[in-house]
Amino acid sequence: MNSSLLLSLAITGGLVLAAIVAYNTWTLRRNEPKKAQPPDPSAPSAPSAFGAAGMDPLLDPILRQEPSLDGDLAGSAGASPLEGLDRGQDPHDHAIDPSDALRMPAPAHMAERRPGLDPLIDVIATLTMEGVVSGDAALAAFPPTRRAGSKPFAIEGLNDATLTWETPAPGQRYRSFQAGVQLANRMGALNEIEFSEFVMKTQAFADAINAAPDFPDMLQEVARARELDQFAGDHDAQLLFVLRARQAAWSPGYLLQNAARVGFVAGSMPGRLVLPASTPGMPPVLTLGYDTQAALADDPEQSAIRDISLSLDVPQVHRSEQAFARLRDVGAALAQAMDGVLCDQNGQPLPAMAMDPIAADLELLYDQLDARDLSAGSVLARRLFS
Structure with a gap:
């Protein structure tokens, strides 16, 4: 009798232990990270959500x-x-x-502006010369860094052959130059110290190529930078x-x-x-x-x-x-x-209902950027919002 009871208890204990092990194994498998499925060579390639078909890129x-x-x-x-x-x-x-700032009527879409320095978002100083300067000489006179503080700094030359503004290149000749520093970016507005650094870099370049720089008024440009930064911050x-x-x-x-x-x-x-x-x-x-x-x-x-x-x-x-x-x-x-x-x-x-108001606010935001000639994705917008 006792042996039968012990045997029953042993069997029952074994079953309980097996059930616990099975449950723990199932729990571990259920909670382990999902893994990628191996590709099925016989199955056709599934198209992407945006129409592209083929192998997983x-x-x-x-x-x-x-x-x-x-x-x-x-x-x-x-x-x-x-x-x-x-x-x-x-x-x-x-x-x-x-979202409170997104309240303007929708204007027509603005045309893309050319790359390079632009008075809309740059302080620009003109450099005049009596003759022409080679691209090699201009490049040799460039400052070692292309920033004034936290703002991008650039120099462009008016190509003597094509009459277009471009970054100086070897083998080309230039009849005029202009230097610029960005008014604002995601680090904030151009300040007086950064403007002064811009002037120093530009003056050093001008001296090296025997050019005479003409700088805009610092206080006016700093004020313009703050206004642009305020607009950019709101959008x-x-x-x-x-x-x-x-x-x-x-x-x-x-x-x-x-x-x-x-x-x-x-x-x-x-x-x-x-x-x-x-x-x-x-x-x-x-x-x-x-x-x-x-x-x-x-x-x-x-x-x-x-x-x-x-x-x-x-x-x-x-x-x-x-x-x-x-x-x-x-x-x-x-x-x-x-x-x-x-x-x-x-x-x-x-919830799905939260998406539509966001979409409406975005449309108004796009309209305001268009109205300022800073359309989303444009050259100037990518520079300003960087």
Whole structure:
């Protein structure tokens, strides 16, 4: 009798232990990061969310690479999805909601301005000479750095043959020069110290080529810089959404595989993917960011990613790219494919009804940039909002 009881207890204990082991194994498998699926050679290639078919570009870095010119905006902390950037600070350090400033009638779209120095956003000093100067001599006289404080500094020459302004080049001849410094950028407005550095660099260049510089009034230019910086601060907006895993985390391979299907390619830094613009060399339309340590892990497939960021640097991307519509589409597609939920920066889920007001504010923002001849994605906008 006792032996039968002991045997029953042993069997029951073994079954309970087996059940515990099975449950723990199931729990571990359920919670381990999702991994990329191996490609099925017999299955047709799935088209991207934007119409491109073929192999996953993220799995072939030679096939698709990030454009060399891009808006460097990795998503990080902030407030609402539509955020303004505080001038004079790093774009990731502070956020305010500029929606109250977006209240202007819609003007006609402005034509693109030429690259190079432009009086709209640059202080420009003219340098006159009696003769012509070779490009080699001009380059030899250039200052060692191309910045005055935190502002870009540039020198252009009027080509004697083509009569166009350009950066001096060897073998060319120039009949006149102009030097310029940018009035404002995301580091703030040009100040008196930076203006003085601009004057010193320009004067040294002028002395080296026997030219006479003509400088605008410092106080007027500094005042103009502050006004431009105020306008830019009121219209410097970025969008940042967070896609958060509902249950199981994602491995980097799983994330890359799903991101490639909606058009993302590898970025220039670990943990960064970009959705390229329709024009090669332009800043990316969208940026996807995830944990850098997971991207650099020795065994990435064991890394667990629980959330990713989807960001849009509004002034850097041309209106015709329909960037916000694509952000919504990408967010929805990734949320469905990866079992995630789209949230704001505070982790609050974003209902569909929250998207339309953001889209309306963006249209007004685009209109105001157009009216100032600083259309989103234009040469001048990319310089000002950098």
